[in-house]
Amino acid sequence: MNPKVHAVRTGLQRGWTEFKMSIKSPQDQGFYLFIALVTMLYLFVNRDSKVEGTDLYLPTVALPSILGAMVAFALVIGPAYTLAMEREDGTLLRTRAAPFGLIGYVAGQVLNMSLGLIPSFAVLLIPSAFLFGEVMHQGMAGWISVVWLVVLGLLATMPIGIVIGSLAPNVQKVGTWGMMPILVLLGISGIFYPIQDLWAWVQVVAQVFPMYWLGLGMRSAFLPDAAAAVEIGGSWRTLETVLILSAWAIFGLSIAPVVLRRMARRQSGSQVAAARDEAAQWVR
Amino acid sequence: MPETETVIQVEGLRMRYGSVDVLDEVGFTVRRGEVVTLLGPNGAGKTTTIEVLEGFRVRSAGDVSVLGVDPIDAPEEWRAHVGIVLQSWRDHARWTPRGLLTHLGRYYEPYSEPDRPRPRDVEQLIALVGLEKQADQKIRTLSGGERRRLDAAVGIVGRPELLFLDEPTAGFDPEARRDFHGLVRRLVDLEDTTILLTTHDLDEAERLADRILILASGRIVADGSVDELARSVSREAEVRWRQDGESHAERTTDPTGFVRDLFARFGDEVRDLDMRRATLEDTYLAMVHRHESGVGGDGDEAFEEVDR
Numbered sequence: 117m118n119p120k121v122h123a124v125r126t127g128l129q130r131g132w133t134e135f136k137m138s139i140k141s142p143q144d145q146g147f148y149l150f151i152a153l154v155t156m157l158y159l160f161v162n163r164d165s166k167v168e169g170t171d172l173y174l175p176t177v178a179l180p181s182i183l184g185a186m187v188a189f190a191l192v193i194g195p196a197y198t199l200a201m202e203r204e205d206g207t208l209l210r211t212r213a214a215p216f217g218l219i220g221y222v223a224g225q226v227l228n229m230s231l232g233l234i235p236s237f238a239v240l241l242i243p244s245a246f247l248f249g250e251v252m253h254q255g256m257a258g259w260i261s262v263v264w265l266v267v268l269g270l271l272a273t274m275p276i277g278i279v280i281g282s283l284a285p286n287v288q289k290v291g292t293w294g295m296m297p298i299l300v301l302l303g304i305s306g307i308f309y310p311i312q313d314l315w316a317w318v319q320v321v322a323q324v325f326p327m328y329w330l331g332l333g334m335r336s337a338f339l340p341d342a343a344a345a346v347e348i349g350g351s352w353r354t355l356e357t358v359l360i361l362s363a364w365a366i367f368g369l370s371i372a373p374v375v376l377r378r379m380a381r382r383q384s385g386s387q388v389a390a391a392r393d394e395a396a397q398w399v400r
Numbered sequence: 401m402p403e404t405e406t407v408i409q410v411e412g413l414r415m416r417y418g419s420v421d422v423l424d425e426v427g428f429t430v431r432r433g434e435v436v437t438l439l440g441p442n443g444a445g446k447t448t449t450i451e452v453l454e455g456f457r458v459r460s461a462g463d464v465s466v467l468g469v470d471p472i473d474a475p476e477e478w479r480a481h482v483g484i485v486l487q488s489w490r491d492h493a494r495w496t497p498r499g500l501l502t503h504l505g506r507y508y509e510p511y512s513e514p515d516r517p518r519p520r521d522v523e524q525l526i527a528l529v530g531l532e533k534q535a536d537q538k539i540r541t542l543s544g545g546e547r548r549r550l551d552a553a554v555g556i557v558g559r560p561e562l563l564f565l566d567e568p569t570a571g572f573d574p575e576a577r578r579d580f581h582g583l584v585r586r587l588v589d590l591e592d593t594t595i596l597l598t599t600h601d602l603d604e605a606e607r608l609a610d611r612i613l614i615l616a617s618g619r620i621v622a623d624g625s626v627d628e629l630a631r632s633v634s635r636e637a638e639v640r641w642r643q644d645g646e647s648h649a650e651r652t653t654d655p656t657g658f659v660r661d662l663f664a665r666f667g668d669e670v671r672d673l674d675m676r677r678a679t680l681e682d683t684y685l686a687m688v689h690r691h692e693s694g695v696g697g698d699g700d701e702a703f704e705e706v707d708r
Binding site for chain 1: 447448451454456457458476477478479480482483484486487489490491492494495499503504506507508509510511554558566
């Protein structure tokens with residue numbers, strides 16, 4: 117058997133194992149519970165406010181946007197933190213010591229992070245359906261749109277996370293180089309208030325990045341067609357969504373492997389030891 | 401394969417950070433089935449050397465060949481033949497030893513050979529490192545010593561021809577250390593594994609090594625068996641005995657002859673006889689000191705007796 121294919125398969129088994137461990141872990145269950153509670157609280161408080169220009173209520177419109185934001189957030193910040201952390205604690209080095217271990221490691225991460233979206237979606241969609249009624253206004257076609265959008269979103273955002281995680285000098289710096297810019301981008305991407313209310317140049321910036329398009333795409337998948345009236349240009353701009361997300365995917369997939377390999381090549385036992393000493397030293 | 405097959409060949413290895421040479425013209429060879437220990441004070445470049453050989457560090461200059469290839473651009477297949485015992489910290493906290501060994505072992509499946517089945521059977525491996533009781537515990541809950549034994553198991557799961565051990569028993573209690581030494585000897589005796597290890601523990605070096613390399617200030621200052629090294633530093637031994645209730649001590653280059661003579665002259669009067677040659681510790685400290693203080697020329701001359 118081709119050893120590369122074998123390593124990918126081994127890595128996928130790893131990803132599946134890690135996903136199972138994650139759902140069983142109280143730490144990760146707590147995380148899912150937390151995002152569910154915060155989101156439901158926000159939606160519930162605003163359950164009676166109408167969205168201007170439509171006859172829809174805020175939870176209906178905000179929920180798809182939040183799902184889009186979550187894909188972007190989870191798939192950039194998730195791999196970034198995991199990579200920076202597992203580089204420090206020696207996980208990466210261990211897998212790299214095995215033949216084609218790095219390939220396996222990446223395959224495992226991709227699967228694990230992708231599967232992680234399932235519980236994230238479930239904890240938002242299920243309680244929403246109970247609290248606010250029907251969330252999907254497009255029937256089966258809508259769910260199919262959600263699937264291709266998530267796949268495209270995965271390809272567009274995960275490489276960015278891998279690049280941030282590879283370039284960040286340590287775990288704390290992922291906050292500065294990863295978390296902050298992503299939160300700012302999410303803030304201007306029309307998820308919590310309409311993008312048209314922002315300055316023109318901010319709108320331009322927001323439309324360069326995949327976060328806005330993931331939110332828009334999710335709204336187009338969930339909401340009735342009439343709701344497109346409140347979007348920029350009065351349209352779901354599906355073609356643009358596909359093009360921009362694909363562009364990010366191509367860009368990310370072409371640079372992430374290079375950056376990752378460069379970072380992995382510099383890994384060594386003494387680096388892990390240095391990181392351990394650094395972590396033990398709180399006051400610097 | 402021939403007995404004298406060279407597994408590691410290092411020539412003129414140099415490692416420079418800025419203007420500081422951490423390694424300066426390091427050269428040595430390791431033959432198949434040998435256990436070679438790299439000794440040296442902190443900062444002498446032991447870990448750097450081993451990381452260059454593992455392919456985890458780019459050298460500044462020199463020729464390095466490990467199992468016939470340059471580790472820095474070795475193909476991934478090469479990793480199947482090389483085992484590395486890493487000092488783990490908190491990785492794979494949610495995994496169990498059995499789960500992790502099974503998973504990592506899978507990477508070696510395509511490289512199995514009739515006389516070297518890969519990976520190693522996980523149950524046997526767990527027994528080999530004595531982790532039967534902890535096999536299904538979360539790795540997070542293992543003690544320091546148990547973790548290090550798991551590290552050793554991960555290092556040999558692919559049944560490597562060559563094994564790198566960087567301070568393998570740091571943090572072990574004496575019993576765990578003795579067990580680990582037994583494991584290393586078994587790997588050598590049963591599977592013809594070549595081993596390069598670094599350690600601070602001179603007793604460990606003496607127990608395990610066929611050959612010792614002493615690295616000081618980035619240079620190899622000695623290369624030989626424990627006996628050869630001891631002889632190169634001092635040919636004298638100290639003989640102590642008691643006679644008529646009094647302690648005596650005498651330094652001599654011919655302890656056997658001296659003692660024979662002693663008994664011939666005094667017979668039963670000689671009591672509590674003790675003969676002490678220079679220990680590895682004496683040798684090591686003398687060599688490192690001699691080199692670091694620059695006594696004895698550039699270091700190499702002082703040890704020309706060492707059999708290279």
